Amino acid sequence: MIHHLSLGVTDIERAAAFYDAALAPLGYVRVWSDLRPGEPNQAAGYGIPGGGDTLALKHRPERHQPPGPGFHLAFSAPDPHAVEEFYRAALRHGAKDNGAPGLRAHYGPRYFAAFVVDPDGHKLEAVFNGER
Secondary structure (H helix, E strand, C coil), X not given: CCCCEEEEECCHHHHHHHHHHHHHHHCCEEEEEEXXXXXXXXXXXXXXXXXXXXXXXXXXXXXXXXXXXCCCEEEXXXXXXXXXXXXXXXXXXXXXXXXXXXXXXXXXCCCEEEEEECCCCCEEEEEECCCC
């Protein structure tokens, strides 16, 4: 249904380093980038290796607001260990904890997830919802 989603970020280099680290454990990589320090309209895209982007970061240095209550972006994880690695990498790169890795039985019997808020205030989740 969704081709890609774009997020505005105030510091594109910081954001790219954050998403490089946080998404790697989930199997996602930077598939393209247009980073030109000091210039306008910089961006980077993330997806599966060899594919197109499903997440784009757009440099928006002006003051911005992340999406409001109710919005968060959930990334699929291949297993619970990847959820834990996502969480640790995100925190090491400036995220705020918004829910440590663990089973969320109220979402489903195998719903293992972690929640963080990225350096620009975007709410993120990594989730594994399959057999262990």
